[in-house]
Amino acid sequence: MLAAYAATVNSQDPLSALEVGDIEAPQTPSDWETVTLSAAALNHHDVWSLRGVGLREDRLPMVLGCDGVGTTSDGEAVVLHSVIASPGWDGDETLDPRRTLLSELHPGTLAERVRVPRRNLVPLPDGMSVEHAACVSTSWLTAYRMVFVQAGVRPGDTVLVQGAGGGVATAAVQLGAAAGLRVWVTSRDESKGERAVQIGADRAFASGERLPGKVDAVIETVGAATWSHSIRSLKPGGTVVIAGTTSGPEPESAELTRIFFQQMRIQGSTMGTRAELGQLLSFMADKGIEPVIDSVRPLAQARSAFQAMIDGDVFGKLVVTMR
Structure with missing residues (x-):
């Protein structure tokens, strides 16, 4: 074959x-x-x-x-x-x-x-x-679990997606927007940020740019290059959900002081279950998400x-x- x-x-x-x-x-x-x-x-x-x-x-x-x-x-x-x-x-x-x-x-x-x-x-x-x-089965299922199972967010909350353009990032944008979340994205490429807005993101920012406000959760798949920005962008008590380290697993600073002092939650996430895949497909069909x-x-x-x-x-x- x-x-x-x-x-x-x-x-x-x-x-x-x-x-x-x-x-x-x-x-x-x-x-x-x-x-x-x-x-x-x-x-x-x-x-x-x-x-x-x-x-x-x-x-x-x-x-x-x-x-x-x-x-x-x-x-x-x-x-x-x-x-x-x-x-x-x-x-x-x-x-x-x-x-x-x-x-x-x-x-x-x-x-x-x-x-x-x-x-x-x-x-x-x-x-x-x-x-x-x-x-759907890998990046979209990963994004679904990150946003709806691990992040603990509700409609109206603000979610930051690091690194617009990749499969998980675009899925998180489309799924989050369809669920009533305000989705912000970052990208090194301005055109990718603009395209993320076209598919549902509320706003796009340059990588590392200071945001106009703190977010309830961060969808993190980039790793070392964006880790400090993710932590500094998060509300006290918020959650960073991490499912990848495409830029490497060792940031210059782990930001441990900020994490414990502001009682942030770091949540690992890997793929998703068969049941969640079924839920994801049903959600996409119901909302007409492509x-x-x-x-x-x-x-x-x-x-x-x-x-x-x-x-x-x-x-x-x-x-x-x-x-």
């Missing part, structure tokens, strides 16, 4: 580790479901895998991809939940210490077919396009999508189709 896969790993030149071509997928449990994929989307997780982060060399070659939408053998249109719980695990899949994501232990979604546990299938809502549904898509390419041209993600020249999701 045609797939985009890590043939090797290279921490300095991740694109050199990528192959797009025919591959025979490794074996998966016999009771898993085969899904013929229609579309999938890229995430930073895929680039980290090519760098060798979270992907051991003894698991190569490995089909990449966490997001996907397709059709089961009995014709059911489904969205894939990419968190694979360990056998016998019952409860929140994200808390399973032995959990993996598709493309870490088992082949991922950047392929013509994928096999997953039946419990990882969620019905595709009527009327939702496969391109939009392909965006994920921002940067571009759509055929799977055979996946290399150019990876190049765009590595270069950072992206606003919204990078989608590939299997047609």
Whole structure:
């Protein structure tokens, strides 16, 4: 089958580790479901895998991809939940210490077919396009959990989203605006800030710019480069929800004095549950939310999508189709 896969790993030149071509997928449990994929989307997780982060060399070659939408053998249109719980695990899949994501232990979604546990299938809502549904399982589910489960915000509250343009950031903007939150964003790129306003943000600011007021919560996926600004922008008693460190995990200052003195809450967040994926899809269908898509390419041209993600020249999701 045609797939985009890590043939090797290279921490300095991740694109050199990528192959797009025919591959025979490794074996998966016999009771898993085969899904013929229609579309999938890229995430930073895929680039980290090519760098060798979270992907051991003894698991190569490995089909990449966490997001996907397709059709089961009995014709059911489904969205894939990419968190694979360990056998016998019952409860929140994200808390399973032995959990993996598709493309870490088992082949991922950047392929013509994928096999997953039946419990990882969620019905595709009527009327939702496969391109939009392909965006949801990783960055959108991450944003949904950050905003609605971990942040503790209510309609009318102000939320700061650091780093407008990425998949989680654009999802947080669209979801937050649809739920009645006032969403502020920051970006190093003025044009990306303007586009964030077009999709629902109330205001956009330059990275590190002093805000006109304190916020109730911060959606933080950038890490070291924005950490101090996140803490200094937060109201006493507010919450920073962190789900990524794309600029690195070690800020110059941890801001511990400000955090304890102002009784701030630092909340980690990872992905989301299958139940939350179902809730997210229902919310999007009810509100008519369509994920921002940067571009759509055929799977055979996946290399150019990876190049765009590595270069950072992206606003919204990078989608590939299997047609």
